[in-house]
Structure formats: C-alpha cells, structure tokens
Amino acid sequence: MRLMPRIHDLYIGRTVLLTVAVVWMVLLGLDAILALSGEAKNIGQGSYTFGHAIAWTAYTLPRRAYTLFPMAAVIGALMGLGQLAATSELTALRAVGVSRRRIAISVAIALSLLTAVMVINGETLSPWAQNRADALRSSARYETDMAMARYSGLWAREGDTFLNAQTGEEQLTEDGATRLVLHDVRLYELDAAGRLATLTYAVTARHDAGGWVLEKVRRDRFAERVVTRTTVESEPWNSQLDAAALAAGLAKPRNLSAAELRTSIEYRKRNGLDARDYEDTYWGRWFYPLNVLALCLAAVPFAFGSLRSGGMGKRLFMGMLFALGFLLLQMFFSRMAGALKFDYRIAYALPPILMLLISRWLFHRRR
Known part of the structure; x- marks a missing residue:
C-alpha cells in the first residue's frame, strides 16, 4: 500500500472534512443556544445583563468546540462516507482496487488535521477564553473586586484587606450542603496610609454555614520598628466575602493547560491534597487525539455496511449509538479510576484499545 496521498485520498478527505465541519457547526450552534438560554436565569443578578450573557457564551465557544469535536467527527465521517456510498463512489473506488483499509486511513488522516487544531486550541485559546x-x-453577578491570576491563584479584595489563595474547591458535607475550602491562604491588611499592617498566613480557609474559619494561622504585625508574630491552630475570620463568588472565580481543572495541570498536580501532592480531578483532566488531554482516532475508526465500518444492506439512516444511527457507548465507557473508566484510585493512564487507554479491536473485527467481518 502506497503511503503517498493520491487523488482519491484527497477527495475522500475533503468530503469528510466538509461534512464534519457542517455537523460540528450545527452541534456547536445548538449547544451555544442552550447555554445562552440557561444563562438567562442569571440576568438581573448584580449588574449582569443580557450583553454579559452573550459575551460569556461567546467566550465559551472554544471550549465547547473542543468538547463536541469527537462526536462531530464520528457523525461527520459517517455522513461523508454515506454520501459517497449513496452516489456509488465508494463502489467505484472499491472496483478499481482501493481497499477499505485505505479508505479508513484517508478518513483518519483528514480528521487528524482537525484533531491537531483542537489539541492546540485545548492548550491555548480554550483555557484563556x-x-x-x-x-x-463573577465580576458582574457578584460585583466584587476579584481576579484569577494565571500563576498566583485567586485574588479578592474586601476593604483594606486583600486575599490570595493558591487553590481551592467546593466540598460536600455530611448533611448534603456544600462548603468552600481555600488552600495556602494569605491575607494582606493595609493601614490608612496604604502600608502593610498585617500579613496573615493560613493553611486553609473554610466557609460553611457557620461562616469563615482559618486553620493553622500565622500572623505577622508590622509596627514602626518591630514585627511581632503570633500563631493559633484555628480562629474565626469575620469577613463578608461571598463564598459563591470566590468559588466561581476559582480556576477549574478544565480551564488549565496541560503544563499548568501538571504543576497543580505536583503542588497538591506535595501538600497532601486531593489531585484526582486534575489528574483526570490532565490524562484526558493526552489521550484526546487517540480517542478521536479510535472512535472514528471503530465507527467507519458502519458506513461500509450501507453498501450491501440497510439504509444509511440505520447505519448512521448505529454509528452514533456506538460513539455514545464509547463516550459512556470512557466516562465509566475515568470515574472508576477516581473511586478505586488506580492509574488514570490505564482508564484512558482501555476504551480506545477496545474500540480499535472492535473496529478490526468489524472490518474483517464485512470483507
């Protein structure tokens, strides 16, 4: 089999890319409309307006495109090959000696171009947007002075006090409520002249129904010529900072690049914190191209089946069902890895390997 692309490879690739692009735009448009309608419930909170909702939806489009691409690739590939089958072009290609394997490779190479674009998007534009x-x-709904710095965590201001937390997460309590836990917290309190009066460090800052509590606190007070330090194991913190606003401002694992995820994983492991959510997202990024390739190759045999029996609608439905089953299987393995605490690399490698084996079996079965 020649490795250099020939005219039929370019034709198949162009057809598949066009159908994938159309399906992708349709799915992305529907998802954006649903997101915008869901965001309407926040209009009127603080200074949040319909314009903010539109801007928020527009900023999330790169992430949505990244998430929807695997499904769009499967449906678009099946539709593209189905279009060629309906016009007997696949039959003609088979008659002149083009194998099913060669056609599948043409599809895979075409989709790999879009996959590469999505990998770059997932590491650059998507997290930033x-x-x-x-x-x-967050700034519009809660009207707070808050920012999420790229490398220095969460920053928030309350009067003359500035808060900086490196990481944080929302946790479920035993009674079903939620609490916010911030890690590696620093409080900078300024005096009337704008000089640093107090620097407070806390290992964690916890907010629940009882308010804020600082744990393992070290406080330095700066006088004219002397600095005094006090330490306490735990103390309440009288603050009106909105925990919901802070939680909304925390960087989610999906909003980080692979390098930042790796840094976060190492940081959390060094400090004895749970890093499973970050590991899940990190390894999902690495296996993303393999998942797209395995998913499409496993679904391609359903398009060949339309040449001999059954309508294309039936084959398309079966291919979509197959793709959905793959995504659910992948989700199951990743959740099991988190629950049973085994390596996420195994959890993400098993589904594509299984799909590739099934694809090989289907190719042999339809010869």
Whole structure:
C-alpha cells in the first residue's frame, strides 16, 4: 500500500472534512443556544445583563468546540462516507482496487488535521477564553473586586484587606450542603496610609454555614520598628466575602493547560491534597487525539455496511449509538479510576484499545 496521498485520498478527505465541519457547526450552534438560554436565569443578578450573557457564551465557544469535536467527527465521517456510498463512489473506488483499509486511513488522516487544531486550541485559546468568561460572569453577578491570576491563584479584595489563595474547591458535607475550602491562604491588611499592617498566613480557609474559619494561622504585625508574630491552630475570620463568588472565580481543572495541570498536580501532592480531578483532566488531554482516532475508526465500518444492506439512516444511527457507548465507557473508566484510585493512564487507554479491536473485527467481518 502506497503511503503517498493520491487523488482519491484527497477527495475522500475533503468530503469528510466538509461534512464534519457542517455537523460540528450545527452541534456547536445548538449547544451555544442552550447555554445562552440557561444563562438567562442569571440576568438581573448584580449588574449582569443580557450583553454579559452573550459575551460569556461567546467566550465559551472554544471550549465547547473542543468538547463536541469527537462526536462531530464520528457523525461527520459517517455522513461523508454515506454520501459517497449513496452516489456509488465508494463502489467505484472499491472496483478499481482501493481497499477499505485505505479508505479508513484517508478518513483518519483528514480528521487528524482537525484533531491537531483542537489539541492546540485545548492548550491555548480554550483555557484563556474560559477563564475570561468565568471572570466576566463573577465580576458582574457578584460585583466584587476579584481576579484569577494565571500563576498566583485567586485574588479578592474586601476593604483594606486583600486575599490570595493558591487553590481551592467546593466540598460536600455530611448533611448534603456544600462548603468552600481555600488552600495556602494569605491575607494582606493595609493601614490608612496604604502600608502593610498585617500579613496573615493560613493553611486553609473554610466557609460553611457557620461562616469563615482559618486553620493553622500565622500572623505577622508590622509596627514602626518591630514585627511581632503570633500563631493559633484555628480562629474565626469575620469577613463578608461571598463564598459563591470566590468559588466561581476559582480556576477549574478544565480551564488549565496541560503544563499548568501538571504543576497543580505536583503542588497538591506535595501538600497532601486531593489531585484526582486534575489528574483526570490532565490524562484526558493526552489521550484526546487517540480517542478521536479510535472512535472514528471503530465507527467507519458502519458506513461500509450501507453498501450491501440497510439504509444509511440505520447505519448512521448505529454509528452514533456506538460513539455514545464509547463516550459512556470512557466516562465509566475515568470515574472508576477516581473511586478505586488506580492509574488514570490505564482508564484512558482501555476504551480506545477496545474500540480499535472492535473496529478490526468489524472490518474483517464485512470483507
């Protein structure tokens, strides 16, 4: 089999890319409309307006495109090959000696171009745009002086006190409520002249129904010529900072690049924190291209089946069902990895390997 692309490879690739692009735009448009309608419930909170909702939706489009691409690739590939089958072009290609394997490779190479674009998007544009979207919504809804710095965590201001937390997460309590836990917290309190009066460090700052509590606190007070330090194991913190606003401003794992995820994982492991959510997202990024390729190759045999029996609608439905089953299987393995605490690399490698084996079996079965 020649590796250099020939005219039929370019024709198949162009057809598949066009159908994938159309399906992708349709799915992305529907998802954006649903997101905008869901965002309407926030209009009127603080200074949040319909314009903010539109801007928030626009900022989230790169992330949505990244998430929807695997499904669009499967449906578009099946539709593209189905279009060629309906006009007997696949039959003609088979008659002149083009194998099913060669056709599948042409599809895979064409989709790999879009996959590469999505990988770059997932590492650059998507995290930046999603962080901008979250910051826009939080600042408008809660009207707080808050920002999420790229490398220095969460910053918030309350009067003359500035808060900085490196990481944080929302946790479920035993009674079903939620609490916000911030890690590696620093409070900078300024005096009337704008000089640093007090620097407070806390290992964690916890907010629940009882308010804010600082744990393992070290406080330095700066006088004219002397600095005094006090330490306490735990103390309440009288603050009116909105926990919901802070939680909305925290960087989610999906909003980080692979390098930032790796840094966060190492940081959390060094400090004895749970890093499973970050590991899940990190390895999902690495296996993203393999998942797209395995998913499409496993669904391609359904398009060949339309040449001999059954309508294309039936084959398309079966291919979509197959793709949905793959995504659910992948989700199941990742959740099991988090629950049973085994390596996420195994959880993300098993589904594509299984799909590739099924694809090989289907190719042999339809010869």
